[in-house]
Amino acid sequence: METDYSRIKQLHHLIETKTATKLSGPYKVGVDLGTADVVLVVTDNEGNPVAGSMRWASVVRDGLVVDFRGATSIVEELKDEVEQLIGVKLEKGATAVPPGTVGRNALACGHVIAGAGIEPVSQVDEPVAAAKALNIDHGIVVDIGGGTTGIAxxxxxxxxxxxDEPTGGTHISLVLSGAYNIPFAEAEHMKRDESQHRKIMPVIFPVVEKMATIVKDMLAGHREYHDYPVYVVGGTAYLQDFETHFSKAFGRRVHVPPHPLLVTPLGIAMFG
Incomplete structure (x- = not known):
């Protein structure tokens, strides 16, 4: 089964232009509560993107909802925006959590979307959702979140x-904050600014190397997966030359899809 990026590119276009495709028949909804952003995606019954919306926000930390009211308010806003675009009321949806999240921590994301008026119908591990969006039948998906690096x-x-293990995009921001003696929020903006990427990569390379080492260690006892293709998703993968540096530290080539931040949100919706 070939990796297909067309749906990811379509979703990016819809979010950037604040438009929607025509919806006829059943639909699916996914909400991704990330450490740095919240994304709501609607697909048709076949998993093709219909509409989406996102907000930069810090309502989740290391996979845990730390601002329940703020998260609920953002999901409500995104829900209203998308409902206006497609002319349909969103009633049910899916969420996702880092692998290994259990108990009340795992239930929190469902409670957030329920508070926003979306009945939670399923919850999936984030890298599993990413694999769904990439149409992967055979391979390894690395999902780098804000606080963790997970694989499926x-x-x-x-x-x-x-x-799933600690270390993610938040750690890169912390390194930038310390190296340049700037507030964490400013470091977050620096990380997202593509014009800064070439300058900051030598500073943050040790964190990228650690992420690659984490994945390598996770797979150390599984030689049967040695020749599987590896795909890396998440906002951190936007960094210029990330694919090259991660591949070097990992010891073999990895693939970064276009718009890696949107891969997991699309996959969550496809489980909705």
């Missing part, structure tokens, strides 16, 4: 292995 290994269409 797909074998013949089935989930064979999943794991």
């Amino acid at each position: 290994v797909l074998k013949n269409g089935d989930l064979a292995f999943t794991a």
Whole structure:
């Protein structure tokens, strides 16, 4: 099964232009509560993007909802925006969490979207959602979130292995904050500014290297996955030359899809 990026590109276009495609028939909804952003996506019954909206926000930390009211308010806003675009009321949807999230922490995302008027119908591990969006039947998906790096290994269409460890985009911002003696919020903006990427990469390379090492260690006892293709998603993968540096530290080539921040949100919706 070939990796297909067309849906991701379409979703990016819809969000950037604040437009929607014509919706006829059943639809699916996914809400991704990330550490740095919140994204709501609607697809048709076949998983093709219909509309989407996002906000930069800090309502989640290391996979945990730390600002329940703020998160709920943002999801309500995104829900209203998308409903106006497609002319349909959004009633049910899916969420996702880092692998290994359990108990009340795992339930929190569902409570957030329920508070915003969307009945939670399913919850999936983030890298598994990304694999769904990439149409991967056989391979490894690395999802770098704000606080964690998670992986999902797909074998013949089935989930064979999943794991999650601390270290993510937040750690890059912390390094930038310390290196340039600037507030964390300013470091976050610097990280998102493509014109700064070439300058900051030598500073943050040790964090990228650590992420690659984490993934390498996760797979160390699984030599049967050694030749599986590796895809890296999440906002951190936007960094210029990230693919090259991560591949070098990992020891073999990895692939970064276009618009890697939107891969997991699209996959969540496809589970909705």
